[in-house]
Amino acid sequence: MNTTVTCIAPVNIAVIKYWGKRDDSLILPTNDSISATLDTAQLHAKTTVMISSDFKEDRIWLNGKEEDIKNTRLQNCLKEIRKRSQLSGYTNDWKICICSKNNFPTAAGLASSAAGYACLTAALAKLYKIEGDISIIARSGSGSACRSVMGGFVRWYMGSDKNGTDSLAKQIVPASHWSEMRILVLVVSDEQKKVPSAIGMKRSIETSQLLQHRIMHVVPERANKMQQAIVEKDFKNFAELTMKDSNQFHAVCLDTYPPCIYMNNISNNIMNLVHSYNDAVNDVKVAYTYDAGPNATLYLLEKDVPAVIGILDHFFPPFENAIEYRRGLPVEEIKPS
Ligand code: PMV
Numbered sequence: 001m002n003t004t005v006t007c008i009a010p011v012n013i014a015v016i017k018y019w020g021k022r023d024d025s026l027i028l029p030t031n032d033s034i035s036a037t038l039d040t041a042q043l044h045a046k047t048t049v050m051i052s053s054d055f056k057e058d059r060i061w062l063n064g065k066e067e068d069i070k071n072t073r074l075q076n077c078l079k080e081i082r083k084r085s086q087l088s089g090y091t092n093d094w095k096i097c098i099c100s101k102n103n104f105p106t107a108a109g110l111a112s113s114a115a116g117y118a119c120l121t122a123a124l125a126k127l128y129k130i131e132g133d134i135s136i137i138a139r140s141g142s143g144s145a146c147r148s149v150m151g152g153f154v155r156w157y158m159g160s161d162k163n164g165t166d167s168l169a170k171q172i173v174p175a176s177h178w179s180e181m182r183i184l185v186l187v188v189s190d191e192q193k194k195v196p197s198a199i200g201m202k203r204s205i206e207t208s209q210l211l212q213h214r215i216m217h218v219v220p221e222r223a224n225k226m227q228q229a230i231v232e233k234d235f236k237n238f239a240e241l242t243m244k245d246s247n248q249f250h251a252v253c254l255d256t257y258p259p260c261i262y263m264n265n266i267s268n269n270i271m272n273l274v275h276s277y278n279d280a281v282n283d284v285k286v287a288y289t290y291d292a293g294p295n296a297t298l299y300l301l302e303k304d305v306p307a308v309i310g311i312l313d314h315f316f317p318p319f320e321n322a323i324e325y326r327r328g329l330p331v332e333e334i335k336p337s
Pocket of ligand 1: 013014016017018019033113114142143144145197198291292
């Protein structure tokens with residue numbers, strides 16, 4: 001006998017960044033973070049899990065290549081799943097095979113691990129008949145993954161319990177609440193990042209004074225203001241907070257020793273262009289944000305998409321400057337699994 005489940009999970013892009021852990025093994029963050037979950041049709045992970053009495057061992061393939069199943073994060077995720085499993089005794093001991101594929105560059109600062117672990121968790125939860133909150137299980141694979149198990153705008157609460165039972169994600173509003181919101185993903189480079197986020201975060205926690213200031217004095221208030229801007233659909237405040245938070249996150253990376261440099265010249269040019277455009281129209285029409293990589297994500301309202309794409313086409317003709325656009329993605333309307 002065997003059973004197979006396939007799930008699709010989208011990428012999420014943070015507007016208040018998670019950067020720093022207070023507990024490395026449980027993946028407990030040093031601040032709350034907020035993100036929007038993107039449209040699954042465009043950027044997603046697709047994962048199939050199969051359980052069978054015939055399998056001799058657990059195995060995993062990522063983008064067609066077999067990976068080490070002993071990876072600690074993967075093991076954490078599997079352990080959490082098997083602990084909560086509703087399958088009967090002997091079936092629970094059967095081995096599994098996992099196949100996962102991203103339809104976008106992996107580990108290039110496009111939140112591939114978020115989509116990947118959210119998808120794996122959702123598929124395994126279905127396979128093992130687990131009900132209730134699964135964001136905690138996704139968190140045990142990759143922190144930001146806990147925000148990808150639900151759609152719309154999502155907040156990951158850092159929590160205070162040392163075992164992490166209250167470090168989970170909750171939806172702020174569904175995508176339909178702010179249906180005019182659009183996201184442009186500008187793929188500047190699909191190279192794998194040089195410093196993986198787990199290593200960068202550890203280094204920042206150990207060496208960056210700016211990160212300590214951010215954790216204590218900036219994010220608590222900024223996250224609340226961001227939540228309010230989302231609830232009130234206040235684009236100007238949303239956009240300014242988004243850009244400031246991205247800038248502070250990259251300032252922390254530069255304040256880290258040795259520094260982690262994720263943005264490149266094209267990223268900087270896009271950032272400058274956004275400010276020039278907002279200045280020229282004397283308003284805040286578009287916001288940029290960068291994760292741990294050079295690719296830009298722009299947040300803007302639907303009515304401004306044609307003008308902004310026109311400007312981007314003018315300054316960065318697609319392909320000539322190695323930029324590929326994912327045009328005008330909506331925020332995704334998925335329900336918690
Ligand atoms: O979840 P991780 O370990 O891939 O870290 C993600 C960190 C950032 O993408 C830079 C920020 C965030 O909140 O997603």
